[in-house]
């Protein structure tokens with residue numbers, strides 16, 4: 001039997017998908033990739049199909065440094081979405097993140113809506129997911145139950161502080177989050193990824209995470225899907241005026257993704273960085289890699305392509321575009337991307353200077 005709290009988790013998940021596909025939920029700012037230019041050769045020195053984009057990720061090899069970041073599971077219809085995403089991940093040999101497994105913690109019989117991904121795609125890295133509030137509530141050991149539920153290669157713990165603030169159901173206990181994260185990093189049987197959901201990670205916070213043993217960060221910066229805007233639409237639908245004002249008031253908060261990648265990379269060369277949040281084109285993706293990301297992540301564009309039934313075409317085109325751009329930069333294997341010429345202009349240049357950051 002699905003518990004009462006389980007139903008609200010399920011309903012919220014469905015509302016999120018509905019809103020993300022039908023309402024304007026991106027912006028108001030951008031991810032700042034427009035301040036980055038990669039001067040290319042008019043004639044590539046390598047053929048795009050000879051560019052090797054293979055890379056090791058979470059103990060497996062992926063064909064391109066791309067990940068579909070966590071979105072769904074646990075609600076009716078989401079098994080089909082996760083099945084399709086896993087088929088696509090397998091086909092293109094890229095990594096896949098699943099949505100929060102909270103629903104399966106509340107009701108075990110929903111586990112198959114996540115597990116389907118592993119059954120469909122045994123070879124690729126699959127990342128489980130839980131929110132920081134649940135980590136605090138269930139305790140650090142929960143990461144191992146979540147990992148074994150889906151044979152995960154890593155567990156992402158998402159930090160959705162601003163979303164929780166504007167969410168009608170809003171959870172407390174976030175101030176205990178850092179301690180819970182450190183304990184989870186210690187006991188986890190698989191790598192722990194600390195993940196934002198669209199507000200970005202600063203160098204100060206990344207340094208705290210690093211000192212507590214965290215080695216993988218998904219920056220999920222500002223400029224893509226904005227969870228203040230998503231929750232604003234839920235508040236509008238329920239007539240919750242206080243949450244509407246709160247969401248309107250904080251929708252501009254966040255570190256643009258391009259800046260967040262540089263911030264985290266400045267903490268250590270050792271951190272595995274997933275550059276995500278508003279990555280919308282192959283050019284954005286290559287810029288993210290040039291700025292310091294190891295892998296790029298996309299969420300909403302993948303869901304949109306799925307809903308239009310052109311997921312394979314979208315991903316194939318995206319990967320082709322990435323290879324073509326890399327070839328034009330003279331990059332024949334991924335390890336050369338950070339040597340490609342780069343020009344940083346405008347606000348991002350100011351940001352780098354005023355924060356004392358370094359770009360290599």
Ligand SMILES: Cc1cc2nc3c(=O)[nH]c(=O)nc-3n(C[C@H](O)[C@H](O)[C@H](O)COP(=O)(O)O)c2cc1C
Nearest residue numbers: 069070071099100158197220224225277278299300
């Ligand atoms: C429909 C939807 C559901 C999401 N659910 C989760 C989730 O359960 N856990 C999580 O960590 N992030 C979740 N996210 C956030 C994404 O993983 C990603 O960090 C964020 O959307 C920014 O990426 P984007 O701009 O490419 O969409 C969700 C995103 C979407 C679009």
